[in-house]
Amino acid sequence: MASTDVDKSTAQQLTFWTITAMVVGSMVGAGVFSLPARFGQETGVAGALIAWLIAGTGMLMLAFVFQSLALRKPDLDAGVYAYAKAGFGEYVGFFSAFGYWASACVGNVTYWVLIMSTVGAIAPALGDGDTVLALALSTVGVWLFYTLIRRGVKDAAILNRIVTVAKVIPILVFIVLALFALDPQVFADNWSGNDDVGSLYDQVTGTMLVTVFVFLGVEGASVYSRHAQRREDVGRGTILGFLAVFSIFASVTIVSYGILPYSEIADLRQPSMGGVLEEAVGEWGKVFVGVGLIISVLGAYLAWTLMAAEVLYVAAQDDDMPRFLNKVSDVDVPGPALLLSTILVQVMLVVVMFSGDAFNFALDLTSALTLIPFLFAAGYALKLALTRETYTENPRGHRRELVMGALATIYTAFLLYAAGPKFILLSFIIYAPATILFVMARREQGRRLFSRLELIILAVSVGGAVAGVVALATGGIAI
Secondary structure, eight states: OOOHHHHHHHTTOBOHHHHHHHHHHHHSSSHHHHHHHHHHTTOOHHHHHHHHHHHHHHHHHHHHHHHHHHHHOTTOOSTHHHHHHHHHOHHHHHHHHHHHHHHHHHHHHHHHHHHHHHHHTTOGGGTTTTSHHHHHHHHHHHHHHHHHHHHOOTTHHHHHHHHHHHHHHHHHHHHHHHHHHOOHHHHHHTSSOOTTTOOHHHHHHHTHHHHHHHHTTTTHHHHTGGGBSSTHHHHHHHHHHHHHHHHHHHHHHHHHTTTSOHHHHHTOOSSHHHHHHHHHHOHHHHHHHHHHHHHHHHHHHHHHHHHHHHHHHHHHHTTSSOGGGSOOOTTSOOHHHHHHHHHHHHHHHHHHTTSSSHHHHHHHHHHHHHHHHHHHHHHHHHHHHHHTTTTTTOOTTHHHHHHHHHHHHHHHHHHHHHHHHHHHHHHHHHHGGGHHHHHHHHHHTTOOSOOHHHHHHHHHHHHHHHHHHHHHHHTSSOO
């Protein structure tokens, strides 16, 4: 178990710029390299612009929510999980912690799939990252990272800052080169898409899950809030990191429409950013993007593995997870939480191999799992503003934060609707069995297992999981 002295010493580690780099590093991972094809499959330029406007506004509201909560509730650590618990009870907080942790682990699967797909361009045996050989090599990578982190990565935050710089540079180079190669006529032809893509509304909603995925990490500073030098740096780092990444993501998407017809962009193998740059500057462009991708996703994998373990560890410290997760090694690594995270990544690596599109399936499932924790965090900010909790002694910004909380809540609820029943049911299949950990924690404390309201939540989650399993068995939904 971590001592108080350890917590006090680590609480002064992260500066404003390191926190900002962690937010950027957490968001810039596999997603940005997949954006051209994912958007090309769904929409033209007009739909992409609207999608980014909606996603940018909605995620900015979420970023403001995390900034506001960091200042108004400085005693709450681990961000997303802590806000759900404080606002809606222990069981909801537990689900938020578990869902956020599970999304981080499933998101890590996309990194290995994309690395193998990248190398698969020159080693056909790896396919699109979904072959037996790809699974074997990914498994080696997963457990190698576990071993390295388990031994202690004392300077992980500083390392992440260095890797962040290294991986952003290739993306910026891509944007500049694509701008120089942009063909105005191709761009104009890609403006509206066509009937095959669907209505403008369908085009926009079809991109929503991928925009959620690429923005995962906007809450990263909140997760590590207990390590910040100054509490206000958590919010400032979140906003600055988000704005920087938003401009990069939108630019990568839009300039790609000036290089190839959207139908050809849609058919590019992942990482599709490499295929776009290859068309613009030649084969070296694909190699350049591939190298940048591997640096990017390995750095992001490190950041998200640490973040996933941190969420479980803090939840166990608050008695919302079993005590075996509330342990750290002599190098301040939460070993049991790290092991459980690695096991889930391994399990999901096997699961996605049975999917028709391993990368996109893992991406969409990650987004769906994250939406519930995001919804509760936004809902908590709205609840504080409506009840005026903390505003009596500090009324400044009440109206603005009320609007931001409401918009963030509406946005995340819309995303759940846009995700559709498939991924909601699949999320229930993952959420429901997690209650075993909640029961273990309650029994360790000698407490009543469920309140009346918690029993209702349990029934809903189990019912959703059963419906999901039945739908999978009967072919109602497919992975």
